Amino acid sequence: xxxDPFDPSASDPLDQVLGAWAATQRLDExxxxxxxxxxxxxxxxxxxxxxxxxxPLTPTGSLPxxxxxxxxxxxxxxxxxxxxxxxxxxxxxxxxxxxx
Amino acid sequence: MVTTDDxxxxxxxxxEHRGGVHAFLLGRTSDPEAARDLLQETFLRxxxxxxxxxxxxxxRQRAWIFTVARNLVIDRYRTEAxxxxxMAAVADQVPDVTDDTVAQVVARDQLAAVRDAIGSLxxxxxxxxxxxxxxxxxxxxxxxxxxxxxxxxxxELHRARRCLADRLEVTx
Numbered sequence: 664x665x666x667d668p669f670d671p672s673a674s675d676p677l678d679q680v681l682g683a684w685a686a687t688q689r690l691d692e693x694x695x696x697x698x699x700x701x702x703x704x705x706x707x708x709x710x711x712x713x714x715x716x717x718x719p720l721t722p723t724g725s726l727p728x729x730x731x732x733x734x735x736x737x738x739x740x741x742x743x744x745x746x747x748x749x750x751x752x753x754x755x756x757x758x759x760x761x762x763x
Numbered sequence: 764m765v766t767t768d769d770x771x772x773x774x775x776x777x778x779e780h781r782g783g784v785h786a787f788l789l790g791r792t793s794d795p796e797a798a799r800d801l802l803q804e805t806f807l808r809x810x811x812x813x814x815x816x817x818x819x820x821x822x823r824q825r826a827w828i829f830t831v832a833r834n835l836v837i838d839r840y841r842t843e844a845x846x847x848x849x850m851a852a853v854a855d856q857v858p859d860v861t862d863d864t865v866a867q868v869v870a871r872d873q874l875a876a877v878r879d880a881i882g883s884l885x886x887x888x889x890x891x892x893x894x895x896x897x898x899x900x901x902x903x904x905x906x907x908x909x910x911x912x913x914x915x916x917x918x919e920l921h922r923a924r925r926c927l928a929d930r931l932e933v934t935x
Contacts, residue, residue, distance in 0.1 A: 676933040685896040
């Protein structure tokens with residue numbers, strides 16, 4: 664085929680009716696764009712779903728960047744509070760106990 | 764991992780072949796909705812192998828994509844066991860005549876006649892004709908897509924057109 668046989672301006676009546684029919688059957692740009700977006704979205708969702716998770720996750724899906732320092736601070740605070748409440752009898756001392 | 768290059772390559776393949784693949788699927792199924800679903804499924808598979816497909820020569824790319832599309836059609840009908848859909852589905856796309864002008868009614872009737880005539884063609888002729896008209900593909904492109912000699916495509920297209928001209932009582 665060396666020319667577009669279904670040009671609406673074609674003189675051949677068969678080409679004209681086929682051209683009119685074909686125009687009602689083609690995908691329009693909006694439908695093509697919708698299909699393209701659906702494919703890309705579907706593929707990217709599948710790729711994201713296959714990624715392994717690393718470590719404990721927060722409900723938002725990621726570990727806070729300060730999780731280690733936060734934990735260390737909480738542990739240190741708990742130790743200090745426990746030492747204050749326990750009184751001198753069990754206080755941990757170094758060096759002075761032997762001298763007493 | 765999806766890269767920007769992958770997406771650009773895929774979009775180029777989609778733009779290049781969507782019309783032809785859609786026309787092929789429409790010709791094979793005679794069902795616009797099924798053709799759209801299968802088009803999406805075909806290109807989803809292209810996406811998954813985009814690096815491989817992009818490395819092929821143009822005719823091999825076309826053949827690869829159409830082989831996927833053809834296999835999906837076969838799978839669909841094997842699964843559904845419904846056989847070939849009828850061209851009646853196409854009628855859903857024709858607007859309601861309630862408020863149509865006389866000219867619109869005449870045009871609608873003509874389109875229905877064309878649709879029925881195309882629906883009566885043998886599968887292969889209908890597919891080739893649809894690829895040539897709706898897909899605006901050349902005989903060489905159709906031949907590469909279907910894996911047949913260009914001369915056979917031209918011959919089948921000629922037979923399809925002659926059959927339609929007789930049925931529609933127009934010259935072709």
